[in-house]
Amino acid sequence: MGKTLFDKVWDAHVVRQLDGGRSVLYIDRHYIHEVTSPVAFLGLKNRGIKVARPQQTTGTPDHNVPTQDQDKPVTEEQSRKQLESFSQNCEANGIEYFKLGSPNHGVVHIVGPEQGITQPGMTIVCGDSHTSTHGAFGAVAFGIGTSEVEMVFASQCILQPKPKTMRITVNGKRGKGVTAKDIILYIISKISASGGTGHFIEFAGEAIRDLSMEERMTVCNMSIECGARGGIIAPDQTTFDYVKGRNRAPKGEEFDKAVEKWKTLASDPDAKFDTEYTFDAADIEPMITYGTNPGMGIGITKTIPSDEGLSGSDKVSFAKALAYMDFKSGEKMLGKRVDYVFLGSCTNGRIEDFRQFAQAVKGRKKAPHVTAWLVPGSKMVEAQAKAEGLDVILKEAGFELRQPGCSACLAMNADKIPAGMYSVSTSNRNFEGRQGPGARTMLAGPLVAAAAAVTGVVSDPREVFNL
Amino acid sequence: MAIPKFTKLTTTACPLNIENVDTDQIIPARFLKAVERKGFGDNLFRDWRYDKQGNKITTFPLNDPKYGGEILVAAKNFGCGSSREHAAWAVFDYGFRVVVSSFFADIFKNNALNNGLVVVQVSEEFLNKIFAAIAADPKAQFEVDLPNQTFTICATGDKTSFDIDGYKKECLMNGYDDVDYLLSIKDDIERFEQSRS
Numbered sequence: 084m085g086k087t088l089f090d091k092v093w094d095a096h097v098v099r100q101l102d103g104g105r106s107v108l109y110i111d112r113h114y115i116h117e118v119t120s121p122v123a124f125l126g127l128k129n130r131g132i133k134v135a136r137p138q139q140t141t142g143t144p145d146h147n148v149p150t151q152d153q154d155k156p157v158t159e160e161q162s163r164k165q166l167e168s169f170s171q172n173c174e175a176n177g178i179e180y181f182k183l184g185s186p187n188h189g190v191v192h193i194v195g196p197e198q199g200i201t202q203p204g205m206t207i208v209c210g211d212s213h214t215s216t217h218g219a220f221g222a223v224a225f226g227i228g229t230s231e232v233e234m235v236f237a238s239q240c241i242l243q244p245k246p247k248t249m250r251i252t253v254n255g256k257r258g259k260g261v262t263a264k265d266i267i268l269y270i271i272s273k274i275s276a277s278g279g280t281g282h283f284i285e286f287a288g289e290a291i292r293d294l295s296m297e298e299r300m301t302v303c304n305m306s307i308e309c310g311a312r313g314g315i316i317a318p319d320q321t322t323f324d325y326v327k328g329r330n331r332a333p334k335g336e337e338f339d340k341a342v343e344k345w346k347t348l349a350s351d352p353d354a355k356f357d358t359e360y361t362f363d364a365a366d367i368e369p370m371i372t373y374g375t376n377p378g379m380g381i382g383i384t385k386t387i388p389s390d391e392g393l394s395g396s397d398k399v400s401f402a403k404a405l406a407y408m409d410f411k412s413g414e415k416m417l418g419k420r421v422d423y424v425f426l427g428s429c430t431n432g433r434i435e436d437f438r439q440f441a442q443a444v445k446g447r448k449k450a451p452h453v454t455a456w457l458v459p460g461s462k463m464v465e466a467q468a469k470a471e472g473l474d475v476i477l478k479e480a481g482f483e484l485r486q487p488g489c490s491a492c493l494a495m496n497a498d499k500i501p502a503g504m505y506s507v508s509t510s511n512r513n514f515e516g517r518q519g520p521g522a523r524t525m526l527a528g529p530l531v532a533a534a535a536a537v538t539g540v541v542s543d544p545r546e547v548f549n550l
Numbered sequence: 551m552a553i554p555k556f557t558k559l560t561t562t563a564c565p566l567n568i569e570n571v572d573t574d575q576i577i578p579a580r581f582l583k584a585v586e587r588k589g590f591g592d593n594l595f596r597d598w599r600y601d602k603q604g605n606k607i608t609t610f611p612l613n614d615p616k617y618g619g620e621i622l623v624a625a626k627n628f629g630c631g632s633s634r635e636h637a638a639w640a641v642f643d644y645g646f647r648v649v650v651s652s653f654f655a656d657i658f659k660n661n662a663l664n665n666g667l668v669v670v671q672v673s674e675e676f677l678n679k680i681f682a683a684i685a686a687d688p689k690a691q692f693e694v695d696l697p698n699q700t701f702t703i704c705a706t707g708d709k710t711s712f713d714i715d716g717y718k719k720e721c722l723m724n725g726y727d728d729v730d731y732l733l734s735i736k737d738d739i740e741r742f743e744q745s746r747s
């Protein structure tokens with residue numbers, strides 16, 4: 084029987100198979116940030132050892148950094164201490180890291196691909212669940228806990244049970260105004276926020292092949308929001324073109340050799356998946372979530388569903404979600420008040436997202452009552468946006484760019500949505516309180532965010548922008 | 551962190567004939583704040599061992615001088631509830647090396663094994679025999695033989711075998727946690743790296 088792409092990459096990294104079902108899995112790249120690494124560093128210290136493969140480790144502080152005045156000393160004490168100890172730990176262990184404010188700094192899952200550190204066929208881990216982003220390159224990438232971060236530090240390996248495989252095929256061409264975010268929100272709404280539990284998902288089909296590299300990252304980023312361990316897409320010319328010429332990508336002949344190898348990274352035609360789903364891209368319209376898990380999404384023109392068909396605790400949590408959002412079944416999402424708009428995060432904080440947003444709002448004005456936070460995913464995204472004059476377009480429309488960081492994606496820093504306020508957010512989680520205590524999050528793509536920002540209510544970008 | 555090696559142990563046991571002991575009873579949430587893995591044994595079963603004024607509740611088996619030893623014998627479904635690893639630390643830090651029950655919550659079992667605490671799951675019937683042996687003689691001895699995976703009631707010679715994940719067994723016998731184990735196969739990892747380049 085043939086092998087899936089996931090099996091090929093996973094199997095090539097198994098150092099040893101353990102009794103009881105776990106594998107000793109070799110890790111090619113380890114990304115670290117300031118929040119989940121300190122305890123693991125402390126663990127090493129207690130053992131009297133150092134990071135085993137510092138050259139395979141890259142750090143960037145992002146979760147708890149301010150997105151304004153990054154050139155000035157950080158005022159928030161906890162954040163400042165985390166940054167200091169992060170720098171110290173990286174330096175003591177010889178780990179390359181991108182300092183706050185430096186030209187390569189940014190959100191960990193944006194920086195890795197952008198620097199060419201993420202490459203096809205690799206195993207990649209990081210103490211952050213959205214590590215799945217890197218699967219867009221045909222890498223096996225997943226988030227890990229602090230005790231596992233320590234394992235990788237100590238040995239460059241991790242103990243992991245092998246997940247089951249799932250393939251999600253999206254056939255056909257997507258319609259106008261439909262972004263990668265809409266595709267993944269649609270998939271999660273169909274298979275539910277737990278539909279992928281225990282699996283690693285391969286995304287396939289014409290609509291996936293047609294995606295740019297950045298769009299593929301958006302899809303893989305949110306693959307975990309249906310409970311999956313990660314997502315993966317077979318590398319192709321789009322992938323090779325993206326990697327080529329980046330800072331840490333192989334150069335010249337080395338690159339050609341690598342591409343030959345990367346071309347073998349695809350599921351065999353007779354490979355069997357544990358679970359399969361097929362969708363049609365033509366059925367997907369711009370999406371928005373109405374509840375408090377990413378599976379509670381609908382087409383923007385649809386009405387909020389009822390709890391019909393739900394029972395027991397599902398019914399209770401559905402009611403709880405609507406009460407939290409102060410929404411009712413049967414209501415339209417179009418026209419709902421929007422107080423905040425967040426463009427950013429490792430889901431939608433890349434240059435294409437900023438281009439899309441800026442092009443859309445060009446020549447229009449931000450709705451006066453809307454507070455908009457536009458947070459580039461990295462310094463490179465910020466610089467590129469400025470080089471292309473996006474900052475000017477945005478400024479004329481009443482928006483301003485902030486500085487890179489996770490920001491309102493998890494609201495660990497000062498960027499918190501106030502209680503009761505409605506936010507249209509391009510991030511990945513709409514859990515209760517995720518964007519600040521009491522904050523009400525509606526997840527969407529950059530175009531829906533742009534439409535909300537200029538109209539001040541939930542709007543269909545295809546109408547607003549004549550797409 | 552390296553844990554003491556475990557092969558064979560003969561000792562007395564402390565009975566805790568209560569079903570469904572959850573991790574909140576094992577270590578109440580208010581004691582989770584410590585950043586270091588120290589002193590959790592003092593707060594093991596805190597609210598069962600001490601009353602509100604902080605006085606020892608003498609009827610609780612852990613406070614009863616009749617009992618002692620390095621084996622904790624608990625009724626069915628020990629360690630259920632939240633996944634806090636501190637529960638395993640607390641049992642271990644108090645001085646137990648083995649917990650016996652007729653059923654363990656999965657997460658507790660994993661946490662225990664990774665922290666040097668041997669988990670012995672026996673049948674309901676055998677568990678009752680153990681409780682009976684302690685009732686007959688609080689100083690009754692028991693033998694835990696990890697290499698052979700057996701548990702023996704010394705007074706009667708009653709013996710049962712128990713299951714353990716082969717990897718975890720190797721770790722316990724060598725005194726390894728997961729990180730120690732990975733460090734111990736360093737040569738293999740290096741060979742793997744060389745084979746790929």
Ligand code: SF4
Pocket residue numbers: 145146190191192211212213428429430488489492493510511
């Ligand atoms: S942007 Fe959000 S999801 Fe991404 S790394 Fe930061 S906190 Fe995690």
